Amino acid sequence: MSFHNLIFSLCTACLFGVGQAAQDGIVRSPDIIASDVVIIGGGSSGTYSAIRLREYGRTVTLIERELVLGGHVNTYHDPVTGQTFDYGVISFANISVVTNYFKHFDVPLGLVGDLFKTNITYYADFTTGKPLPSSPFPSSNATGAALFAYEDELAKYPFLANGYNLPMPIPEDLLLTWGNFLKKYQLEALAYTAFSFLEGIGNILAQPTLYVMKYFAQSTVQNVLTNGFLTTVHHNNHELYDKALLELGSSALISSNVTQVLRSHGGVAVTVSTPLGTKLIKASKLLIAIQPKLESLGFLDLNTEERCLFGQFNNSYYWDALIRNPGVPSGVCINNANPAAALALPEMPGMYLICASPIPDVFTVYYTSPYALSEQYVKHDILATTAKLVKAFGFPAVNGTPEFVGFNDHRPFELTVSTDAIVGDFYGRLNGLQGKRNTWYTGATWQAHDSSLIWNWTEYNILPQLLTD
Numbered sequence: 001m002s003f004h005n006l007i008f009s010l011c012t013a014c015l016f017g018v019g020q021a022a023q024d025g026i027v028r029s030p031d032i033i034a035s036d037v038v039i040i041g042g043g044s045s046g047t048y049s050a051i052r053l054r055e056y057g058r059t060v061t062l063i064e065r066e067l068v069l070g071g072h073v074n075t076y077h078d079p080v081t082g083q084t085f086d087y088g089v090i091s092f093a094n095i096s097v098v099t100n101y102f103k104h105f106d107v108p109l110g111l112v113g114d115l116f117k118t119n120i121t122y123y124a125d126f127t128t129g130k131p132l133p134s135s136p137f138p139s140s141n142a143t144g145a146a147l148f149a150y151e152d153e154l155a156k157y158p159f160l161a162n163g164y165n166l167p168m169p170i171p172e173d174l175l176l177t178w179g180n181f182l183k184k185y186q187l188e189a190l191a192y193t194a195f196s197f198l199e200g201i202g203n204i205l206a207q208p209t210l211y212v213m214k215y216f217a218q219s220t221v222q223n224v225l226t227n228g229f230l231t232t233v234h235h236n237n238h239e240l241y242d243k244a245l246l247e248l249g250s251s252a253l254i255s256s257n258v259t260q261v262l263r264s265h266g267g268v269a270v271t272v273s274t275p276l277g278t279k280l281i282k283a284s285k286l287l288i289a290i291q292p293k294l295e296s297l298g299f300l301d302l303n304t305e306e307r308c309l310f311g312q313f314n315n316s317y318y319w320d321a322l323i324r325n326p327g328v329p330s331g332v333c334i335n336n337a338n339p340a341a342a343l344a345l346p347e348m349p350g351m352y353l354i355c356a357s358p359i360p361d362v363f364t365v366y367y368t369s370p371y372a373l374s375e376q377y378v379k380h381d382i383l384a385t386t387a388k389l390v391k392a393f394g395f396p397a398v399n400g401t402p403e404f405v406g407f408n409d410h411r412p413f414e415l416t417v418s419t420d421a422i423v424g425d426f427y428g429r430l431n432g433l434q435g436k437r438n439t440w441y442t443g444a445t446w447q448a449h450d451s452s453l454i455w456n457w458t459e460y461n462i463l464p465q466l467l468t469d
């Protein structure tokens with residue numbers, strides 16, 4: 001039995017009375033669980049909220065559809081070496097909310113440092129596989145100067161640090177496409193750096209600057225400049241979520257699907273299908289910690305305003321993968337760049353890179369698309385592109401054939417709305433939903449795709465509201 005299965009058995013056994021319902025075959029009326037707060041989604045924001053609310057003395061029920069908590073965290077346990085390695089969420093900011101959270105679970109943090117810097121980095125045009133004669137990066141002086149100049153631009157918009165509380169009218173520069181913004185402020189030297197750090201958002205140059213600035217925030221720029229990102233010393237971010245699941249015990253319902261949410265003045269009633277039967281959770285407050293796309297909220301008793309707002313979201317697509325024996329030599333990292341394209345940034349869909357992990361013969365791949373693609377297509381494209389690279393570089397043949405040992409579809413990733421909607425105070429109306437109908441929201445859509453910033457924003461903006469009676 002794997003560690004995850006063991007945790008699952010322990011949690012379900014203590015929650016459902018040692019699996020009696022499953023053994024005697026009797027269908028009982030739905031069990032009723034009373035909680036102060038019911039949380040839907042046990043990823044980054046939902047798990048953090050559950051742990052902190054319990055510390056504040058509130059009862060919670062956390063509902064997660066997967067067998068594990070953690071959302072975008074993907075930790076690989078190598079059966080050959082026994083090593084662990086993160087290829088989903090890797091890094092965190094050095095801020096007290098982060099360090100306190102990891103300390104609570106006794107999960108040590110250290111600097112990411114050079115861990116993911118492989119011996120040799122190449123650049124290639126992934127459409128042809130051909131190596132580029134030189135790096136698309138400008139000199140480090142030019143990039144550093146552009147990053148400092150970018151920080152000056154960011155400083156003009158202090159409100160971006162804290163959710164989407166945008167002034168009206170919206171500053172026009174935030175509505176420019178990122179490509180035009182870079183041009184206007186002559187910041188082209190940071191284009192490739194931003195492209196490398198802000199993965200998963202499709203074609204970055206076409207994004208409104210608002211979204212790029214939310215993602216490429218002050219703390220991220222500082223960490224890029226100082227190499228100050230933190231990661232777990234054990235290279236196992238899942239350790240935090242495994243420990244969180246144990247601590248939550250019967251308060252976490254995993255492998256569970258919400259089938260209905262009914263909200264009234266008195267509170268919320270959430271019906272959940274769990275592996276051991278239907279449960280009804282009655283709570284005073286509901287915290288939605290999943291991406292609020294309309295198609296993901298089929299269980300919710302949406303009103304016209306909610307339907308209208310959530311229905312406007314578009315999203316990008318993001319995949320991560322691990323390939324054993326791709327044919328690329330150990331210690332090699334190949335980054336995608338296209339010298340013929342604007343600012344050498346390749347058009348997506350496509351791969352960002354293929355890079356040796358610390359585990360022998362295992363390579364990471366990251367892939368994005370502005371539109372939906374099937375798993376079969378993405379896997380095929382990754383293998384075909386890798387084969388092109390291997391051939392064009394003339395790498396010597398290796399033993400074994402390429403094999404996916406990890407593959408995760410992180411859709412829906414970045415949720416965005418049109419610039420017309422932004423101008424029309426979409427985010428003012430969206431924020432207006434907080435607290436209405438006993439419902440609050442947290443997660444990437446409300447802050448940015450950055451766990452540290454999400455936890456910080458949740459701590460100081462959402463939890464205080466959930467803690468008032």
Ligand SMILES: Cc1cc2nc3c(=O)[nH]c(=O)nc-3n(C[C@H](O)[C@H](O)[C@H](O)COP(=O)(O)OP(=O)(O)OC[C@H]3O[C@@H](n4cnc5c(N)ncnc54)[C@H](O)[C@@H]3O)c2cc1C
Binds near residue numbers: 040
């Ligand atoms: C490949 C990758 C690498 C990343 N690297 C980093 C990094 O290094 N550092 C960093 O800070 N950020 C990183 N991020 C971004 C960061 O992880 C996300 O922004 C963060 O996870 C978002 O948190 P969230 O709570 O909004 O969503 P999630 O963490 O996605 O949590 C949502 C949870 O809800 C569950 N769920 C969905 N629907 C339902 C439902 N109907 N019922 C019950 N449960 C449901 C999901 O299974 C998931 O567990 C990365 C993201 C990806 C995809």
